[in-house]
Amino acid sequence: MIKVVVAGAAGRMGCRLVALVRDSTALTLAGAIEGSSHHAIGDDAGETSGSGRAGVAITSDLAALMDRGEVVIDFSAPEATLEHFRIVAQHRRAMVIGTTGLNPSQLEEIKGLARQVPCVLSPNMSVGVNLIYKVIGEMAKTLGDDYDIEVIEAHHRLKKDAPSGTALKIAEVLARAVNRDLDQVGVYSRKGLIGERKKQEIGIQTIRAGDIVGDHTILFGGMGERIEVTHRASSRDTFARGALRAARWVVRQPPGLYDMMDVLGLK
Template structure:
């Protein structure tokens, strides 16, 4: 049984995490939200799970480092400076950062990487995602995760090959580009499709999240897996042994 502390406990994911911790037979060590004391929570926990906001990340990492506790970071909308902070924290403690904690999405990313590697750059890759109307960042963290998987399969950098927000006369599609389209509306928990379009044929790899409980369950599994690991930066594929 692990004592799991929730950062961002009052959000929708925070409530889902509390239920998932109980369902998995672990101990909810408590939670903090905006203005709360993450350092005290870290001391009371075996591992922290952070689904708060990017602005709070550095403080949460410092709290985990101070207590010598591993932390799973599921917060999306991260920028380069946040990833630099995670890299720094991973020198002292185990950190698992991911844009999606779903086990199904983790496997999907693995399949996307394999498909991109096998099919080659002559197959165009487009990533389409849809989320609820309240989501504030686009593309979603999951879409970017899938884009990174596709880029890794091709041995290229996503930052140099992504096409986002097409509008107007954009010209012909560049070979090897990885395109993104973001849809928002309703109460959609998360739909993602990776389309690989070749000459006269298409391959579509998709995942549909019917309830955010799947993300909570995956996060709890990942958090429990982190306990006892050495300092370093980890990922969900490692949790599944991929």
């Protein structure tokens, strides 16, 4: 069985990861990590997740777990994720990163560390969303400049980054498909007397409300018709199961930076 360490183990995603690892016949829970000041330090990871006693205490010392863990799954926060990945790379283990809100310099460091060890980095590990990445690129190429493109994302009120990492990835896929630079054509909000919509704009709009797990809609608007592609996540388990699939896959790979499209064989 593959030995998994869960980082951010007391968070919403971390709890589901702990529970699902414990349910897996291919994976076993080798460790659980949280920040040194977190109230859950010392608690049993299984009890914290609501899945029953696991005999694995939540700790802040990732390095101490590297002898028993083969892969770290991290859905924590950007700075913590980088700190964790540095330790993982030093110990030549594998990494799965689902953390969003990473800035360009952090992404560059991740790319550098992935030259030493295998890493799956994906803002959304849902199988459905990754299929959408593939489909919408082809749609954008076929529809061309005659169809306006908008991306609308909605998440719960506690989400800290906006737009979501998934929405940004969607916009990047669309921009690349139609040979546009997202930095030049991305529009993240509209207000006031802004004039007509520019032909090559890609709009990215954000909603934060209630307990929405994650909704993403890609709208292609033409004259006389509108095409919408929507993915709605009803449970965090869809992301957690994708991360476990990535963990099973990445431990067999050579060093490099991968994404869920690689894991699913969609490239």
